[in-house]
Amino acid sequence: MRALRRLGIGAKLVVATVFVLLVAGVPVERLAARDMEAALLAEHSPRAAVDAAVWRSRRAMLIGMGAVIVVAISVGAATTFFITRPIRRLTRFALAMSEGDLSTRAPLRGSGELRQLARALNHLTSELSRSIADVRTERDLLAGILDGMSEGVLVLDRDGRIVLANRALRAMAPLGDDALGRSVIEAIRNARLTEAIQLAGKRDEPVDVEVELGRTLPRRLLVRVSRRKSPAGLGPDARGLDHDGASAEPGLIAVFHDVTDLRRLETIRTDFVANVSHELRTPVTAISTAAETLQLGALQDPDEAAEFVDVIDRHAKRLRHLVDDLLDLSKIEAKNFRLALAELDIAPAIEHVTHLLGEAARRRRVTVTVDAAALPPARCDRRALEQVLMNLLDNAIKYAGEGAHVTVKARSLDQQVTIAVADDGPGIPPHHLGRIFERFYRVDAGRSRDLGGTGLGLAIVKHLVELMNGSIEVESAIGRGTQFTVRLARAA
Numbered sequence: 020m021r022a023l024r025r026l027g028i029g030a031k032l033v034v035a036t037v038f039v040l041l042v043a044g045v046p047v048e049r050l051a052a053r054d055m056e057a058a059l060l061a062e063h064s065p066r067a068a069v070d071a072a073v074w075r076s077r078r079a080m081l082i083g084m085g086a087v088i089v090v091a092i093s094v095g096a097a098t099t100f101f102i103t104r105p106i107r108r109l110t111r112f113a114l115a116m117s118e119g120d121l122s123t124r125a126p127l128r129g130s131g132e133l134r135q136l137a138r139a140l141n142h143l144t145s146e147l148s149r150s151i152a153d154v155r156t157e158r159d160l161l162a163g164i165l166d167g168m169s170e171g172v173l174v175l176d177r178d179g180r181i182v183l184a185n186r187a188l189r190a191m192a193p194l195g196d197d198a199l200g201r202s203v204i205e206a207i208r209n210a211r212l213t214e215a216i217q218l219a220g221k222r223d224e225p226v227d228v229e230v231e232l233g234r235t236l237p238r239r240l241l242v243r244v245s246r247r248k249s250p251a252g253l254g255p256d257a258r259g260l261d262h263d264g265a266s267a268e269p270g271l272i273a274v275f276h277d278v279t280d281l282r283r284l285e286t287i288r289t290d291f292v293a294n295v296s297h298e299l300r301t302p303v304t305a306i307s308t309a310a311e312t313l314q315l316g317a318l319q320d321p322d323e324a325a326e327f328v329d330v331i332d333r334h335a336k337r338l339r340h341l342v343d344d345l346l347d348l349s350k351i352e353a354k355n356f357r358l359a360l361a362e363l364d365i366a367p368a369i370e371h372v373t374h375l376l377g378e379a380a381r382r383r384r385v386t387v388t389v390d391a392a393a394l395p396p397a398r399c400d401r402r403a404l405e406q407v408l409m410n411l412l413d414n415a416i417k418y419a420g421e422g423a424h425v426t427v428k429a430r431s432l433d434q435q436v437t438i439a440v441a442d443d444g445p446g447i448p449p450h451h452l453g454r455i456f457e458r459f460y461r462v463d464a465g466r467s468r469d470l471g472g473t474g475l476g477l478a479i480v481k482h483l484v485e486l487m488n489g490s491i492e493v494e495s496a497i498g499r500g501t502q503f504t505v506r507l508a509r510a511a
Contacts, residue, residue: 171275219244294459302334358400391429419444441502447495
């Protein structure tokens with residue numbers, strides 16, 4: 020039976036024809052032989068003659084049946100060959116189509132049902148080719164969109180395994196090439212993210228969580244985890260269960276927004292507001308207190324009145340300097356501080372600033388020495404350069420201490436003009452040097468406020484030097500003083 024099942028249509032037809040002929044021929048031959056034998060016996064023929072006649076009859080019938088079978092087999096084989104040949108062609112075409120070759124077409128030969136079947140297969144192939152092309156186009160479009168997104172996208176299947184992670188997410192999180200197929204806790208190793216994913220799998224609403232990923236340069240990421248929508252028509256019922264009673268949810272999708280810079284800016288803004296409020300509080304309180312004292316009767320005493328007026332004047336100047344520095348810094352950081360870079364002789368600018376600060380140096384008995392002879396011009400902005408020198412030299416005079424020495428040296432070296440402002444004061448502790456150019460950062464906050472500093476001077480200096488395409492660095496040692504070095508490009 021198994022061998023018969025493996026036979027094709029034509030072979031089965033031939034076997035059936037032979038079987039029918041054999042089944043029909045054997046009874047016919049027996050009946051004919053029985054009738055001949057009865058007829059011969061009725062005529063009182065000898066038994067031997069009867070047997071010979073029966074044998075001749077049987078042999079003739081068997082030969083005839085054999086000839087009929089041979090003819091039947093030949094006709095059946097020829098018929099089945101012409102019937103099954105187009106079927107075999109369609110079978111080969113169907114096999115090629117199932118293996119992915121959609122460029123071939125079924126031959127439109129013959130007539131009737133086979134021709135209609137070939138036409139239907141060709142139509143199916145064309146539709147399948149178009150559908151695959153549309154799917155590939157959509158896949159490429161989706162891949163391009165995902166790779167072009169600044170947000171990270173993570174797609175999970177129903178078992179919590181990663182099935183997709185776009186390029187932005189791989190840059191945000193430490194995902195390796197073997198992340199696909201692994202769970203989130205194995206690939207990313209973040210407990211808060213894992214808890215959010217587990218919670219989102221139990222809720223209909225999205226889950227928002229902020230996590231920190233990365234070790235060397237950690238990034239703050241705002242993550243929204245939500246369920247993926249089931250395709251329409253795929254679910255047997257609205258409860259999200261398949262026919263076996265198991266969950267038919269397709270999985271989860273997590274979108275990662277990098278908020279590192281936003282959080283840093285929020286911290287800077289908060290610190291800036293706090294620092295400005297703190298800086299304004301002291302002079303405003305001093306002015307208010309002095310004014311109240313004058314109103315309460317100090318105006319009647321000339322000596323006390325002069326003292327409190329001096330307090331008001333000093334703190335008013337401090338407020339003006341603070342406001343001026345804040346405005347300058349805001350303009351610089353907003354790119355609204357325009358510079359006119361040109362060839363400029365450094366020596367006259369140094370002499371001008373030194374002259375302006377000469378009185379302050381004499382009051383503190385600080386000796387200022389200038390060494391800026393025979394210098395080539397530098398490419399810079401005069402107003403910005405004078406402001407840089409003013410801040411550096413003013414700080415040196417203030418913080419070096421009474422009786423100190425301050426030196427301003429200018430040199431030309433390797434297509435650059437360097438200006439070094441050095442003092443022999445107490446110096447700056449090493450752990451402060453990395454933050455010395457931050458806004459409102461002070462090495463000694465109490466002493467700086469007493470001397471009228473705003474905490475913005477060095478921040479303004481750094482911005483101005485960078486706007487002139489230069490650089491600034493600081494060197495200091497406890498007990499041996501501090502040196503700020505400005506490097507500017509030499510004019511061509």
